[in-house]
Amino acid sequence: MLRRDFIASLVALAATPAWSQDAPLRAIELGDATPFDAADVTALARDLATRAYQAPPSIPPEWTDITYEDYISIWFADRYALWNGEQTTPLRLDVFAPGLYFPTPVRIAVVEDGMARPTLFNLDLFDKTDKFPDLPVDDTLGFSGLRLRAELEHTGIYQEFAVFQGASYFRAIGTGNTYGLSARGLAIDTAEPTGEEFPDFRAFWLEKPREGEATFTLHALLDSPSCTGAYRFDITPGARQVMDITARIFAREDMDHVGIAPLTSMFQYDQTNRHRFSDFRPAVHDNDGLQIVNGAGETIWRPLANPKALQISAFVDTNPQGFGLLQRAQDYSDFADLQALYHNRPGAWIEPKGDWGRGSVTLVEIPTESEIYDNIVCYWRPDGGLAAGSETELSYRLTWGRDMTHGSGLPVLNTMIGSGFDNRGTVVVIDFADSADVPDDLSDIDIRLSSSAGELTPGVLQRNPLTNGPRLAFNFDAGDATLIEFRAQLRLAGAPLSEVWLYRWTA
Numbered sequence: 001m002l003r004r005d006f007i008a009s010l011v012a013l014a015a016t017p018a019w020s021q022d023a024p025l026r027a028i029e030l031g032d033a034t035p036f037d038a039a040d041v042t043a044l045a046r047d048l049a050t051r052a053y054q055a056p057p058s059i060p061p062e063w064t065d066i067t068y069e070d071y072i073s074i075w076f077a078d079r080y081a082l083w084n085g086e087q088t089t090p091l092r093l094d095v096f097a098p099g100l101y102f103p104t105p106v107r108i109a110v111v112e113d114g115m116a117r118p119t120l121f122n123l124d125l126f127d128k129t130d131k132f133p134d135l136p137v138d139d140t141l142g143f144s145g146l147r148l149r150a151e152l153e154h155t156g157i158y159q160e161f162a163v164f165q166g167a168s169y170f171r172a173i174g175t176g177n178t179y180g181l182s183a184r185g186l187a188i189d190t191a192e193p194t195g196e197e198f199p200d201f202r203a204f205w206l207e208k209p210r211e212g213e214a215t216f217t218l219h220a221l222l223d224s225p226s227c228t229g230a231y232r233f234d235i236t237p238g239a240r241q242v243m244d245i246t247a248r249i250f251a252r253e254d255m256d257h258v259g260i261a262p263l264t265s266m267f268q269y270d271q272t273n274r275h276r277f278s279d280f281r282p283a284v285h286d287n288d289g290l291q292i293v294n295g296a297g298e299t300i301w302r303p304l305a306n307p308k309a310l311q312i313s314a315f316v317d318t319n320p321q322g323f324g325l326l327q328r329a330q331d332y333s334d335f336a337d338l339q340a341l342y343h344n345r346p347g348a349w350i351e352p353k354g355d356w357g358r359g360s361v362t363l364v365e366i367p368t369e370s371e372i373y374d375n376i377v378c379y380w381r382p383d384g385g386l387a388a389g390s391e392t393e394l395s396y397r398l399t400w401g402r403d404m405t406h407g408s409g410l411p412v413l414n415t416m417i418g419s420g421f422d423n424r425g426t427v428v429v430i431d432f433a434d435s436a437d438v439p440d441d442l443s444d445i446d447i448r449l450s451s452s453a454g455e456l457t458p459g460v461l462q463r464n465p466l467t468n469g470p471r472l473a474f475n476f477d478a479g480d481a482t483l484i485e486f487r488a489q490l491r492l493a494g495a496p497l498s499e500v501w502l503y504r505w506t507a
Helices: 002-016 039-049
Strands: 074-076 091-097 107-112 116-117 126-128 145-151 158-165 169-172 182-184 200-209 216-222 229-235 239-249 258-265 268-269 289-293 299-303 311-318 324-328 347-353 358-365 377-382 393-402 411-420 426-432 445-451 460-463 470-477 485-491 500-506
Touching: 039 216, 039 229, 039 239, 074 091, 074 470, 091 158, 107 460, 145 216, 145 485, 216 258, 258 347, 258 393, 289 358, 299 311, 299 411, 311 500, 377 393, 411 500, 426 485, 426 500, 445 470, 470 485
Parallel strands: 107 200, 299 500
Antiparallel strands: 074 126, 091 145, 107 116, 145 158, 158 169, 169 182, 182 258, 200 216, 216 229, 229 239, 239 393, 258 377, 289 299, 289 324, 311 358, 324 347, 347 393, 358 377, 411 426, 426 470, 445 485, 460 470, 485 500
16 A cells, blocks of 8 residues: 555544444444554654654643542443454454553554454443543543453453553563563653653554464554654563564654653562662562673663662663563562562563674663552663664664573572671672582682672572572672772583673772
8 A cells, every 4th residue: 555545544534523323332333444554654754753743632631630549430341342242353352542641642543454444432331430520522532552352261251451551651471470660662762851852643444353363463553753753563471471572763853862662560668678678568669680692692681770869771782582571589488568469570681683783781770659659670782872864773672571481590589688796797689590500619610709899708608498599698898989890700620510690889
């Protein structure tokens, strides 16, 4: 299909009446069909990038002025899910109401046999309590996002596995997990003094799957003052959910600070900073570490921190093999939280496809006193950014789930930091996992330990009777230093035995 025809069809989609008035309502209703080809999303993004950015229309302010309690008192009635009752269609599509944090409607279309049909907004799709306020209704209202459900564990029971809602945010889980961290389509100027730019997914096209298909395809159009983008998600739910993602970015302006494959999470405290918080729970976090397998094949584990001031870490690399935010604390006793279920939250792992060139895995850690705020961001920042007028295509695999192991070497199970005996110095304790490679005599293991400042004691190795793996402990005196970078690794016969453990300590 010609680009101008596709753009015309999108205009027709936007002009489709926002309201479905037919009765009785049985499911999400669809508008008139227009031709669709996946390549046309790219053509649309490319064309939009040549035009000045236009902010999307907003819903009435009364809808965004509601409280959180108001917003959770209206919800999609899953009896109206698209394809409900179609036994041969292995997917269900739900939608979200507008309001509160979601002021911008998104267009959602369904693709079947090369034709796209828009979903029609209707408030009757939502159930609500008597606490939901009486709000004005006009044709600016629209859905704020979408949710996908499939038969994951039991026939006839459709469980959700992915949500796309808010700016370019999306989140997913492995089967049986509890939602935690999120991903984004793109990050721009994260933690810059001038403020961050948040691109939006403005439109989605969901391909209707055929009977027996286990992978579901979603296309998305991204728009922002600095760029546009065409995205394709091939999503395979399961114990480890896999998303194969292709992103085509068209820069309107020079973007010096752009983050590819960004992940967003929360870390408040664990045994590295437990002393700062008065709470009955031993730890509170969605994820506890950043893992990187760099282009040279070195495996790095960096425990997350909740610093008292914003800090940014850049792990310079060329063609990284993978990186992600993981949750290695996975026992109920690690958190003792019956509501949040932090022990059941997934990690997310980014595996680049092809050469990503030179850049850095960037970790942003923002101070927080509360678990309700996401304060951790990581992404790939390409050297030189993206120039105005450029077209960039990057592909990667994003895997969500628990019990994920990447790279090589003994994984770090836990890091603990606290005052030394009689408040003399600070003790750091690192527990490594056990494996057949660990010798019976731990004295055969070489300890590589260094710091950028302060005074260190020699590291001591002991076997942890609960894990049977080696435990490394050392003491340091920071002196006048307010920031120290630590590095530790266990080696055997001249070769790496463990991951490289990195940590940034701040006074």
